[in-house]
Amino acid sequence: MATPKPAPFPAEDERLPLLIGFQRVAENTARQTRFIDHGRGIYVYDTDGREYIEATASFYVAALGYQNEELIDAIARQYRELPFFVSALNRTSRVSLELAEKLVALAPVKDAHILFGATGSEANDFLIKLLRFGAVARGEPARATIIGRHGSYHGGTLATASLTGGHHEEFGLPLAGFRHVAQPDYHGERRPGESGADYSARLAAELEALIAAEPPASIAAMFCEPISFSAGFKPPPAEYFPAITAVLDAHGIELVADEVITGCGRTGRWWGSETMALRPAHATMAKGVTSGYFPLSAIAIGADLYGALEAGSERFGTLAHAATYAAHPVGAAAALKTLEIIERDGLVEHAARLGERLGNGLRAFADHPLVGDVRALGLAASLDFLRRDGDDRPANDDADAVLERVYGALLERGVVGRPAGRSLVIAPPLIVQADEIDEICRRIGLALDDALAA
Numbered sequence: 001m002a003t004p005k006p007a008p009f010p011a012e013d014e015r016l017p018l019l020i021g022f023q024r025v026a027e028n029t030a031r032q033t034r035f036i037d038h039g040r041g042i043y044v045y046d047t048d049g050r051e052y053i054e055a056t057a058s059f060y061v062a063a064l065g066y067q068n069e070e071l072i073d074a075i076a077r078q079y080r081e082l083p084f085f086v087s088a089l090n091r092t093s094r095v096s097l098e099l100a101e102k103l104v105a106l107a108p109v110k111d112a113h114i115l116f117g118a119t120g121s122e123a124n125d126f127l128i129k130l131l132r133f134g135a136v137a138r139g140e141p142a143r144a145t146i147i148g149r150h151g152s153y154h155g156g157t158l159a160t161a162s163l164t165g166g167h168h169e170e171f172g173l174p175l176a177g178f179r180h181v182a183q184p185d186y187h188g189e190r191r192p193g194e195s196g197a198d199y200s201a202r203l204a205a206e207l208e209a210l211i212a213a214e215p216p217a218s219i220a221a222m223f224c225e226p227i228s229f230s231a232g233f234k235p236p237p238a239e240y241f242p243a244i245t246a247v248l249d250a251h252g253i254e255l256v257a258d259e260v261i262t263g264c265g266r267t268g269r270w271w272g273s274e275t276m277a278l279r280p281a282h283a284t285m286a287k288g289v290t291s292g293y294f295p296l297s298a299i300a301i302g303a304d305l306y307g308a309l310e311a312g313s314e315r316f317g318t319l320a321h322a323a324t325y326a327a328h329p330v331g332a333a334a335a336l337k338t339l340e341i342i343e344r345d346g347l348v349e350h351a352a353r354l355g356e357r358l359g360n361g362l363r364a365f366a367d368h369p370l371v372g373d374v375r376a377l378g379l380a381a382s383l384d385f386l387r388r389d390g391d392d393r394p395a396n397d398d399a400d401a402v403l404e405r406v407y408g409a410l411l412e413r414g415v416v417g418r419p420a421g422r423s424l425v426i427a428p429p430l431i432v433q434a435d436e437i438d439e440i441c442r443r444i445g446l447a448l449d450d451a452l453a454a
């Protein structure tokens, strides 16, 4: 169903009155912009009536796909009941309490307490702030430094962009108090013949060296996505997290799991932390929690920090933190219904099953002349365009250019993938069906051939 463009629609070369992220600012012309008009299931449609398979659930968000009527009805009901209420000053809404209880039961953090935000950035930013409050309350205010990893993404605020592992210089970042270590990239960065265990030990030694170069007891936490999608979806060797967490534990540094993408079934378990056998001190979540139908994020705060927050707020008279739209009742209703549907319809198990099909489908391209590595785990996969030669050495330096060609060709074939870290990432809505997975794989095959011929 093609919806006519609303009139007046910008002329093709007209600059749009808005900035759009992750592109050149001057590309904001109507010609260079696709206007998405509506969606159904895993499909979205632009204003020219073209259909696209949203094979990244639009930045890994729309877990239930588009136009889930049951979810829309739950949101509409909440709008009629209590469309807004702020959580602060001894007041909150019943529905946000219900969601907190649900998240405590589900979260990968034992005995958690929940603080809400509106976005993934807010969740990470607020947690950094809470870690500092906790450190002050415990009488060690110097423990304020946070470690992130190159290539990881944690948000767009000043603190979370500082924690993010890239794009610092152009914004005059990072702020003081943020350090970065290597992203696990076994395919790209291993020495010829290096085992996963040796590679992981090398990264753990780098972390150890970074900690040793900092003042004693000055590092509060290390934030990790269990698997970083922004870095190109490169699940680390099995030895990586055990090696990293041993170093953190030895120095009393907490591990924070950024589950903003990996949460709510994406990796074939409820949490990426489960898939990677992590026991994080705290975890942040967003995106799939509401399937994107309302902006809502949450922090699962571990018991230790919660105790420090309680003690600190006694001392200071308050926890001087709130956010107007945090714990929004409509967001809470959206999350409760999303989580109910995921549980009731077995979508976590479904994601694991369909993910196997996706992995098998993509592994068929492992020998394609452009493809260097195929990775799949849960309902997510990536094709890496860095190839290795017979001596296990990197064989080409045009992986980014190949990626651009494949990504563009795939979009022409009506599939939205995501270029990231030399790799094309695929992670469709959790509701995707087997024939749709097959169709995504078929079109990826065509796009690879298009890019090879280009």
Ligand SMILES: Cc1ncc(COP(=O)(O)O)c(C=O)c1O
Binding pocket: 059, 119, 120, 121, 122, 124, 153, 154, 155, 156, 225, 230, 258, 259, 260, 261, 286, 287
């Ligand atoms: C792992 C991760 N953390 C945090 C964020 C920030 O979330 P938001 O864009 O909702 O602020 C993102 C966004 O893509 C993300 O991928």
